[in-house]
Amino acid sequence: MVTKNGINYLEGLRTGDEKIIKAIYTSMFPKVRHFVLKNEGGQQDAEEVFQNALYQLSIRLKVSDIEIKSSFEAYLFTVCKNIWRKELNSKKRWVRNEEVIALKSEESNHSEAIIAQERWDLFEEKLQQLSPNCKELLKDYFKKVPYDRIVKKFQYASENVAFQRIFKCKKRLADLIKKDGNYAKLKS
């Protein structure tokens, strides 16, 4: 996958080409930094997120492979967002003291983040395979749009019909995920 400026970032990462990896920094780090700073993080956090994202992607390229459907830039940004979201969640849980978090080794942190990201990719791929109607419906449902508004918006006969439709859309998504050969590998 070659980008606008003719550099194949993914190949560069696979072969560990320092020039290309630096080019990835130049083109993408400011955007990720902006995102982390806007979301309760600092410069140090941004650097760690970016470094971890590149590290985890490199490992995946060695151990299995990565198939990117969008652009490399967009994908890297998604990975960074997920890493930061996970970090924020665990910080919040730590503050709320909801659970005792067993200290994990650094390797485990990385390998679990890698698997979680691969699962995320799989779920997203299957979600995109649903009909536009199903996608929109599930999105509204999870945004907690009240049933009566869903009924109006999608012109269903009743709330029960809306419920049935949500059930079918979710089931379809679940079936698509289960059918994928990679799902078994990525289960906990």
Added chain:
Amino acid sequence: MEEHVYKRIEAYISGNMSAEDAQQFESEMATQPDLKEEVALYTSINHHLTETEFEDTNYNTAYKKEIDTYIESEEGKALKKKLLKVKEAYKATSQEEAPTSKTRPLYYILSIAAAVILVFGLLFTGNSNTDLYTDYYQSSELPSFTSRSDETSLLSKASLAFKNNDLDTSLSDFKEYLSVSKEIDPLVYIYTGLIHAEKGNLEEAIAQFDLLETSQSLDNSRALWYKALTYIKFNESTRAKEILTTLLENPSNYKYTEAKELLDKL
């Protein structure tokens, strides 16, 4: 899976089950691996769709071991070192580059600034407000018309053209829809408004959003949101602030929380 099983799974996941039922359900899971797996999958799907939590699960699988082995290998360690080295190199150069611009003559900077203002001024982009516009404008949130059967083909054709940035086709398709339909969907005006905005026609864009705002649609507050974004796009912060203030009068309005945030930033 049967619907009644699904209902129980959802109730269990969301915590809407009595303690007694939950206990019963857990003992069923203990003896039925399929059910247990189904619960795990639906939990994951819910996580994925709410987007609020990125799953934090303990994996203990062959695949995880494979990854861990790589991380601990010499190659894995070397990889980590190399990435750190690149990071340091990047930090060094990005800090070096910043001060050099200060040494450039003033006229040089001014001429660039003038050129930038000229080019971006024409395109209605290129200022900090544009960042706000791109931060808050989400094409994925545009209404989808696929569920409506009547003029669906025309509408989906029109919105598809919009997504593909073929504004002229999109506009003429929407116009056709508006002229042939007995009962129109006022959400269409979001698209026609955005098209006019993209074409640089602020007044016409606002007029389209007005049509949505004054319609009987349940979603008419969306008009306020898109008006505000459009004013931002055209760098009319004062107007944008006015609209956002109106939007904030009613907490059930579309994008209430975002509007608050956006107003603060302006």
